[in-house]
Amino acid sequence: MAEPLFQRLCIIGPGLIGSSILRLAKERGDIARVLVTHAQSETTRTRVAELGIADVVEADPSRAVAGCDGVILCVPVGAYAGVMAKIAQHLAPGCILTDAGSTKGSVVRDLLPLLPAGVHLVPGHPMAGTEFSGPDAGFATLFEGRYTILTPLPGCDPAAVETVAELWRRAGAMIETMDHATHDKVVAIVSHLPHLIAFTICGTADDLAEETKEAVLKFAASGFRDFTRIAASDIAMWRDIFLNNREALLEMLARFSEDAHALGRAVRYGQAEFIEDRIKRGRKVRRDLIERKQA
Amino acid sequence: MAEPLFQRLCIIGPGLIGSSILRLAKERGDIARVLVTHAQSETTRTRVAELGIADVVEADPSRAVAGCDGVILCVPVGAYAGVMAKIAQHLAPGCILTDAGSTKGSVVRDLLPLLPAGVHLVPGHPMAGTEFSGPDAGFATLFEGRYTILTPLPGCDPAAVETVAELWRRAGAMIETMDHATHDKVVAIVSHLPHLIAFTICGTADDLAEETKEAVLKFAASGFRDFTRIAASDIAMWRDIFLNNREALLEMLARFSEDAHALGRAVRYGQAEFIEDRIKRGRKVRRDLIERKQA
Structure with missing residues (x-):
C-alpha cells in the first residue's frame, strides 16, 4: 500500500x-x-x-x-x-x-x-x-x-x-x-443553468396543471420527465450554488434566453430552415457527447 | 381472437x-x-x-x-x-x-x-x-x-x-x-417546450465550447446530459411540430421565460427564500410524477 x-x-x-x-x-x-x-x-x-x-x-x-x-x-x-x-x-x-x-x-x-x-x-x-x-x-x-x-x-x-x-x-x-472563472462558466452552462431551467419548467407546468385539470402531470412525456429528474435536488445546496455563481449563471441564462427567443421568433414567422439548423445543432452536440462517452 | x-x-x-x-x-x-x-x-x-x-x-x-x-x-x-x-x-x-x-x-x-x-x-x-x-x-x-x-x-x-x-x-x-386546444397546450409544456429548450441549450453550450476550448463538452455533467438526450430527435418531425403547434408553443415559451427570469432576478438580488421556494416546487412536481408512476 x-x-x-x-x-x-x-x-x-x-x-x-x-x-x-x-x-x-x-x-x-x-x-x-x-x-x-x-x-x-x-x-x-x-x-x-x-x-x-x-x-x-x-x-x-x-x-x-x-x-x-x-x-x-x-x-x-x-x-x-x-x-x-x-x-x-x-x-x-x-x-x-x-x-x-x-x-x-x-x-x-x-x-x-x-x-x-x-x-x-x-x-x-x-x-x-x-x-x-x-x-x-x-x-x-x-x-x-x-x-x-x-x-x-x-x-x-x-x-x-x-x-x-x-x-x-x-x-x-x-x-x-x-482557472476558477472558466470553471464557473463551464459549470454554469453544463449544470447550473440546466437545474435553473428544470426547477422553472416544473413550476410553469404546475401552474398549467391547475388550468388543465392536472392533464399536464398525467401526460408528462419523456421530454418533461427527463427535466424533472434533475429537479429533485438538495434545496440548500442549489440555493447556495445559484447565489454563489451569480454572475456566470446570469450570463448563461441571458445567452440561453437570446437563443431560445431567436428560435421562438423563427417558429412565429415560420422560418423552417432556421429551425432545422437548430435541431441539427442539438443532434451534433449529442453526437459529440456520445463520441466522448459522456452521454 | x-x-x-x-x-x-x-x-x-x-x-x-x-x-x-x-x-x-x-x-x-x-x-x-x-x-x-x-x-x-x-x-x-x-x-x-x-x-x-x-x-x-x-x-x-x-x-x-x-x-x-x-x-x-x-x-x-x-x-x-x-x-x-x-x-x-x-x-x-x-x-x-x-x-x-x-x-x-x-x-x-x-x-x-x-x-x-x-x-x-x-x-x-x-x-x-x-x-x-x-x-x-x-x-x-x-x-x-x-x-x-x-x-x-x-x-x-x-x-x-x-x-x-x-x-x-x-x-x-x-x-x-x-379537446384539441387543451391537448396542444399540454403537449406544448410536457414535450414541445422541453425539446425547444434542449435544442437551444445545446447550441448555447456549443458556442461557449469554442470560447472555453471545448471544456463544456468535456464536463457535460448529469444536468446537461439529460437535456441532450431529448435533443437527439428527428429533424423533419420536430420542425413540423414546432411550426404546427406555434401558438401553444409560443405561449408556453413566454410563460417559461417569465418564470425563468423571475428566478434569475431572485439570483441577482440574492433572494434566498424565493429561490428555495422554486426549488421546492420542482421537487414537488417530481414527487407527483413518481407517485403517478410517470417518472
Whole structure:
C-alpha cells in the first residue's frame, strides 16, 4: 500500500460528498492515517459515529482542524465564509485546505482573505453526486470515472496541488485543472443553468396543471420527465450554488434566453430552415457527447 | 381472437410509428384483415416489402386508401395538407380517418375542410416514440403502457371514436379524450417546450465550447446530459411540430421565460427564500410524477 497522503485529514461536513470521501479513505487506508470530521448538527455527528466512517467526530470546528495537514470543506458553498471564520486561526502551518464545492470563484472570495500564511489553498470540484443527501447517502465509489476539477491560484505550491490531485486519483476520478472563472462558466452552462431551467419548467407546468385539470402531470412525456429528474435536488445546496455563481449563471441564462427567443421568433414567422439548423445543432452536440462517452 | 376492427386498414407513412402499428397489427391479427401502406419514397416502399409487415405496399396514395374502412396518417404533421389533397376524394363512405401526429389543432385545420361527407375524422396522438426513425425503427410493443390521446370534434360519430380507441387499447395503450386546444397546450409544456429548450441549450453550450476550448463538452455533467438526450430527435418531425403547434408553443415559451427570469432576478438580488421556494416546487412536481408512476 502507498504511503497515506495525509497524517490527519479533516472533513468538514460529512454529507453525500464528505461521507463518501470518509468511506473511501477508510476502505483504502492510503488517503490519511487519521480521519477527523466535523458536523454542525448533533444528529449528523451521532449518525457518523454510528456508521464508524471517521476516527474522530468533533463538535467544535476549530478543534477538528487543529493539528491536521489536510482539511476538506464539504458543506454548501454558502457556509464557507462562516466556517472559515471559525477555523482559519487554527489551521496548522503547511496544511492543505481544499474543498468540494460546485462554485470556485466564491471559494477564493470567501477563503483567501482569511488564509493564514503557510496554508495552501487548492480549490476543487468533484463532478459527482446523486439526488440524495446526508451521511447515509455517501458511498466509496461515488467519484469513480468522474472528473474532478482543480482551480489552484497562480503561485500556489505545486506539491500541494499534486497531493490533492493524487487524493482524487485514488478516489478513481480523472483530474483537470483550469482557472476558477472558466470553471464557473463551464459549470454554469453544463449544470447550473440546466437545474435553473428544470426547477422553472416544473413550476410553469404546475401552474398549467391547475388550468388543465392536472392533464399536464398525467401526460408528462419523456421530454418533461427527463427535466424533472434533475429537479429533485438538495434545496440548500442549489440555493447556495445559484447565489454563489451569480454572475456566470446570469450570463448563461441571458445567452440561453437570446437563443431560445431567436428560435421562438423563427417558429412565429415560420422560418423552417432556421429551425432545422437548430435541431441539427442539438443532434451534433449529442453526437459529440456520445463520441466522448459522456452521454 | 376478436373480430378485426377494420377490413382494410391503410397506414400512410410506415416510419417509426406507422411501422410499429403495422407490426403489431400483423402480430395480433385482430386489428385489420388486410394491411395496406403507402410511402412516398421508393426506398421505404422496398424496405417495407422486404420486412413483410404489410399485405399491400402502394406507391399511389389515392390507390392506397381506396376501399379502406380505416386510414391512419403517420407522416410528419407538416405533410398532412398535401396528403389530404391527394386522398380526400378517394376515401370510401363510412371510412374512419385518424392519425398519430403530435399536434392536433393543425389536424383539424388541414383535414377538416377537405373531409368528404360520411367520412369520420378521429384525431389521435400516441404518446410514444424513440430517437430513431424509419421503417426499421418500429416495434410492436412501442405503445404498451403509454397514453394515446384522442381529440374528436363535437358531433363526431361515437362508434368511430370507439373503434379508434379499441385499436389503441389492443396496442396496449391507455386512452384519454380531450379537446384539441387543451391537448396542444399540454403537449406544448410536457414535450414541445422541453425539446425547444434542449435544442437551444445545446447550441448555447456549443458556442461557449469554442470560447472555453471545448471544456463544456468535456464536463457535460448529469444536468446537461439529460437535456441532450431529448435533443437527439428527428429533424423533419420536430420542425413540423414546432411550426404546427406555434401558438401553444409560443405561449408556453413566454410563460417559461417569465418564470425563468423571475428566478434569475431572485439570483441577482440574492433572494434566498424565493429561490428555495422554486426549488421546492420542482421537487414537488417530481414527487407527483413518481407517485403517478410517470417518472
